[in-house]
Amino acid sequence: MADFDSKRILLGVTGGIAAYKAAELTRLLVGRRMEVQVVMTEAATRFITPVTLQALSGKPVFVSLWDPRIDNGMAHIEFTRDADACLVAPASADFLAKLAHGQADDLLSTLCLARECPLLVAPAMNRQMWQNPATQRNLEQIRRDGIVVLGPASGEQACGEWGMGRMLEPCELLEDLEAFFQPKLLAGKRVLVTAGPTFEAIDAVRGITNRSSGKMGYAVARAALEAGATVTLITGPTQLTPPRGAKVIPVVSAQEMLNAVNAEVDAADIFISVAAVADYYVLNPSEHKIKKDAHILTLELAPNPDILANVTSRPNPPFCVGFAAESENLHEFAELKRRRKHLPLLAANLVQEAVGSDTSRLTLFDDNGVHALPPGPKIELARALIRHIATLYAATNS
Ligand code: C5P
Numbered sequence: 001m002a003d004f005d006s007k008r009i010l011l012g013v014t015g016g017i018a019a020y021k022a023a024e025l026t027r028l029l030v031g032r033r034m035e036v037q038v039v040m041t042e043a044a045t046r047f048i049t050p051v052t053l054q055a056l057s058g059k060p061v062f063v064s065l066w067d068p069r070i071d072n073g074m075a076h077i078e079f080t081r082d083a084d085a086c087l088v089a090p091a092s093a094d095f096l097a098k099l100a101h102g103q104a105d106d107l108l109s110t111l112c113l114a115r116e117c118p119l120l121v122a123p124a125m126n127r128q129m130w131q132n133p134a135t136q137r138n139l140e141q142i143r144r145d146g147i148v149v150l151g152p153a154s155g156e157q158a159c160g161e162w163g164m165g166r167m168l169e170p171c172e173l174l175e176d177l178e179a180f181f182q183p184k185l186l187a188g189k190r191v192l193v194t195a196g197p198t199f200e201a202i203d204a205v206r207g208i209t210n211r212s213s214g215k216m217g218y219a220v221a222r223a224a225l226e227a228g229a230t231v232t233l234i235t236g237p238t239q240l241t242p243p244r245g246a247k248v249i250p251v252v253s254a255q256e257m258l259n260a261v262n263a264e265v266d267a268a269d270i271f272i273s274v275a276a277v278a279d280y281y282v283l284n285p286s287e288h289k290i291k292k293d294a295h296i297l298t299l300e301l302a303p304n305p306d307i308l309a310n311v312t313s314r315p316n317p318p319f320c321v322g323f324a325a326e327s328e329n330l331h332e333f334a335e336l337k338r339r340r341k342h343l344p345l346l347a348a349n350l351v352q353e354a355v356g357s358d359t360s361r362l363t364l365f366d367d368n369g370v371h372a373l374p375p376g377p378k379i380e381l382a383r384a385l386i387r388h389i390a391t392l393y394a395a396t397n398s
Pocket of ligand 1: 274275309321322324337
């Protein structure tokens with residue numbers, strides 16, 4: 001079962017053009033098997049109809065404090081009592097002002113005031129409204145009150161202007177909500193992650209690489225961020241969007257990855273080496289594109305440095321985690337690798353189950369033995385791995 005199954009979310013929608021994105025957000029939350037109860041302000045119904053959100057959430061949508069459908073007439077208490085979180089998206093400048101001052105003159109603002117669950121808001125407004133000192137003052141106040149502010153982003157606005165105030169995209173809000181629910185097991189810790197393949201040049205256009213997609217490494221970086229860590233992601237060439245909030249250092253070759261790791265590792269508490277580093281590089285790559293002819297072409301390959309082994313052999317290494325992709329004898333090869341590289345923890349998977357895929361199966365090897373994680377999406381495996389790392393890290397540093 002995923003961490004979010006049956007989480008109950010009260011989704012508040014206020015009046016702004018970004019209200020149309022509440023439809024997509026509802027669909028995404030329901031897709032994660034969360035229970036979504038939508039409450040709209042009167043102004044929000046001018047931008048998107050309650051029927052749309054009712055169809056997508058599968059529950060009646062409420063707008064008025066005086067709605068006779070609420071049995072005990074206590075709508076302002078009813079909807080948040082069993083909610084795990086309340087998310088207001090979009091949150092207009094007017095709604096932020098109400099929150100800052102504890103005003104409660106409609107159903108949504110009354111629910112927010114009477115709630116027991118955490119409150120997250122996703123502001124959306126014109127850039128001038130966002131920059132207005134009154135709005136900034138209100139934001140400061142609501143943050144002080146423990147309300148979590150998600151975004152906004154900068155970009156093109158519905159009014160045609162550019163600037164700060166765009167609501168985060170629904171998929172980003174979903175990520176932020178998922179992150180909110182994760183325990184902050186690595187708060188204050190600095191985590192360095194390598195991900196993806198490396199690319200070793202043969203000539204100006206060709207090279208040797210491997211089929212690593214980078215998905216597992218990016219998922220590990222995201223899970224570490226969700227756990228409250230500061231994350232640096234050193235990544236070989238991939239097609240992926242890095243997780244928001246990570247410091248990203250793109251590299252191409254193994255040597256470049258080694259240089260980047262050496263530059264960052266002193267500042268890391270934990271090093272998670274997920275990258276599928278090429279074992280060899282091409283000696284004397286051609287500066288220009290090699291012309292084809294009828295002759296056999298021989299490439300001379302030299303071994304790449306082992307980045308992880310370099311880190312574990314430092315005088316004061318961070319807590320190091322290795323990865324191993326094997327095509328056979330997983331247990332035997334993984335444990336041998338763990339010992340050879342002096343690793344407190346190694347995560348191993350089968351190439352045929354992992355490479356390029358969104359799901360995988362991971363087995364963890366540490367001094368206490370072997371731990372098989374339930375198979376699933378890479379982000380869930382990454383979260384389980386981060387939980388395991390946090391436990392071992394705490395034990396070795398207590
Ligand atoms: O020996 P093998 O390549 O299977 O080891 C895998 C582990 O070592 C992974 O954690 C990988 O990121 C790391 N590695 C490395 N530098 C290399 C080769 C592997 O850091 N040149």
